[in-house]
Amino acid sequence: MARTLDLLEPNNLRLLFDGYNATRDLALDLREDVSFARTLWRSLIRVPARPPYVPVFGKLRPFATPALVGKRTAVVTSGGSGATSAVVGVQRAFEEAGIEPVMISSCSGSVLFASLWACGLSSAEIARFWLELPTRDYIDPNWAALARAPFRRFRGTTGLLRGEAIERAFRQRLGDRTLGETKIPFAAVVWNIDENRVEYLSSHRTPHLPIARVARIAISIPIMVEPVRIGGTWYGDGGIVDIFPTTPLADVEPYDLVIGTNSYLPERFAGTPIGDWYHEPWSILRASGQLRYALYLELAREHVNHLAGRLELLHPVAHDEVRGARFYESFLDRTEWPRYMRAGYTVAREALQRHGFARIGNAYAPAERVA
Numbered sequence: 001m002a003r004t005l006d007l008l009e010p011n012n013l014r015l016l017f018d019g020y021n022a023t024r025d026l027a028l029d030l031r032e033d034v035s036f037a038r039t040l041w042r043s044l045i046r047v048p049a050r051p052p053y054v055p056v057f058g059k060l061r062p063f064a065t066p067a068l069v070g071k072r073t074a075v076v077t078s079g080g081s082g083a084t085s086a087v088v089g090v091q092r093a094f095e096e097a098g099i100e101p102v103m104i105s106s107c108s109g110s111v112l113f114a115s116l117w118a119c120g121l122s123s124a125e126i127a128r129f130w131l132e133l134p135t136r137d138y139i140d141p142n143w144a145a146l147a148r149a150p151f152r153r154f155r156g157t158t159g160l161l162r163g164e165a166i167e168r169a170f171r172q173r174l175g176d177r178t179l180g181e182t183k184i185p186f187a188a189v190v191w192n193i194d195e196n197r198v199e200y201l202s203s204h205r206t207p208h209l210p211i212a213r214v215a216r217i218a219i220s221i222p223i224m225v226e227p228v229r230i231g232g233t234w235y236g237d238g239g240i241v242d243i244f245p246t247t248p249l250a251d252v253e254p255y256d257l258v259i260g261t262n263s264y265l266p267e268r269f270a271g272t273p274i275g276d277w278y279h280e281p282w283s284i285l286r287a288s289g290q291l292r293y294a295l296y297l298e299l300a301r302e303h304v305n306h307l308a309g310r311l312e313l314l315h316p317v318a319h320d321e322v323r324g325a326r327f328y329e330s331f332l333d334r335t336e337w338p339r340y341m342r343a344g345y346t347v348a349r350e351a352l353q354r355h356g357f358a359r360i361g362n363a364y365a366p367a368e369r370v371a
Contacts, residue, residue, distance in 0.1 A: 056127040056338045057092055057345065065097045065356025071256040074249050075101045078300075079108025079239030080263030082330030085130065085337040086316035087113040089344025090261055092123040097352045101259075103185040103252040105202075108239030109331065110263070111188045111218035112166070115211050118186035118203075119174060127341055131334060133169060139332060140165035142226070163216045163225045170212035179214065180207025187248030188218050189238030193227055198238045204251040224328065243296045244269075246303040257355060259348065260313045262300075263340075264322055265293060267315045269300045312351050316343040 075094075077087050087110050094101065106114040116126045142162045179186060180203055187202035201214050209230075217228045221237040228235050238245070243264060249255060266272055272293075277286040304311055317340055322330055330336060 053128055053132045054338070055124065056088070056131070056341050057124060060096055062096050062098065063349075063353060063356070065099065065352055068097070068099060068257070068352070068356045072102045072252075072254065073099055073257045073259060074252060074255045075104045075114070076244060076246050076249070076258055076260040076303075077104070077106045077110035077114050078260070078262050078264055079110060079237070079243045080317065080322050081109050081327045082332075082334065082337060083263040083317040083322045083340050084108065084110035084261075085113060085334075086263055086340045086344030087117070087261060088123050088126050088130075089316065089341040089346070090259065090314070090348040091117045091126070092341075092345045093348035093352055094259075095123060096349065097356065099352065101184055102255055103187065103249060105187040105189075105245045105248040107189045107218065107243060107245050108221070108237050109219055110261070111215055115170075115182075115186055115188070115215055116173075118182040118184040119177060119211065120183035123341075127338070129173060131337060137165050137169045160223065161225045163220055163228065166219065167212045167216040170215050171210070174211055177211050178207060179203045179209050179211060182211070185252060186211075187245065187251075188214050189242045189245040189247075190214075190217050191236045191238045191241060193234040193236050195233075198241050199235075200238075200245065200248050202248050202251065204248075224331070241295070242299055244300040244303050246307060256310065258307055258311045259351065260311055261344065262313055262315050263317050264319070265296055265300060266319045268313065269297055269304060271297060312355065314344070314347045314351060316340065316347050 075090070077084065077090075087106075091113075104114045104118050113126055113130070116129065117123075121129070140162045141160055179201060182203050185203040187200050187205075190199055190201055191197075192199050201209055201217075213228065213230070217230075217235045217237070218239075219225055219237060220227045220235070221240060225237075244260065244262070246258070246260075249258065262269065271290070274286055274290065277283055280286055304313070320326075
């Protein structure tokens with residue numbers, strides 16, 4: 001009886017409503033978009049052959065940014081599944097501007113790209129690495145554990161994928177390089193599952209950790225990828241709490257400009273209006289649907305306010321492209337990644353040009369920040 005009553009506790013009700021809304025979104029997507037089912041089949045059952053690699057970017061097109069000379073620029077990247085590959089395009093724009101960030105702070109899927117940037121790989125090398133990577137070295141379902149799970153009451157099983165393939169791919173590319181050995185200071189937010197709190201793994205705070213292990217933890221989202229154990233503690237994707245991690249930037253203050261990417265939430269971290277929901281059918285479910293992004297949005301807004309006008313927030317991929325089943329589809333199927341990368345390049349180049357050429361009279365000065 002006590003456990004039944006526990007379900008009525010407000011935070012537990014929130015989880016129930018979240019689960020309902022997520023299930024509803026997934027069902028609608030499956031009904032309306034059979035491509036998701038095909039993606040699951042291709043990625044998890046039938047391993048597809050990778051098409052020949054086609055370069056994502058053309059020749060470098062350098063441009064000057066006189067107003068940013070001598071300025072310290074940091075980068076913060078959000079989660080957002082496969083849409084976070086837009087980070088590679090952001091890096092390309094930085095390369096053409098001749099700017100190296102003073103730090104890169106990432107979470108969730110963007111760690112897969114931003115960590116390689118921090119290690120000194122070029123945008124072209126990172127794009128090629130991910131688009132040529134065989135599916136078996138990226139997707140590794142644990143069919144045996146999943147088959148046994150119902151008989152073990154799902155003890156010791158929390159994800160569809162093991163995550164070992166990604167860690168192995170990173171080790172093959174980077175060896176045992178650690179956070180303390182990156183070219184650019186780097187940070188990733190992770191979730192301490194045992195103690196239910198976020199922690200920050202970074203070049204300054206945890207320099208001994210291998211980058212390959214950090215990348216695996218960063219995408220260990222419950223249900224999708226198994227968590228990772230370090231020193232007796234289980235860790236997972238910190239983006240489920242802090243999806244725009246600015247806290248690690250304190251390690252490199254002062255900084256003048258932050259280029260941020262938002263690949264998951266509505267533009268400018270705005271809420272989604274739901275109209276006259278109170279008088280609509282199933283109003284309780286319409287209201288509860290707002291809970292899905294409430295924590296993400298409020299924490300992200302708090303981080304934006306903390307940056308006090310130093311932030312240029314980019315939105316390379318539309319919010320709707322990673323909702324519901326499309327969130328998982330964009331991770332499993334890399335077909336759209338080149339488009340996401342080019343989108344990141346377009347918005348980042350425009351932003352850097354705007355900041356780099358802002359003028360006051362005859363003098364160069366930073367442009368108005370967008371937040």
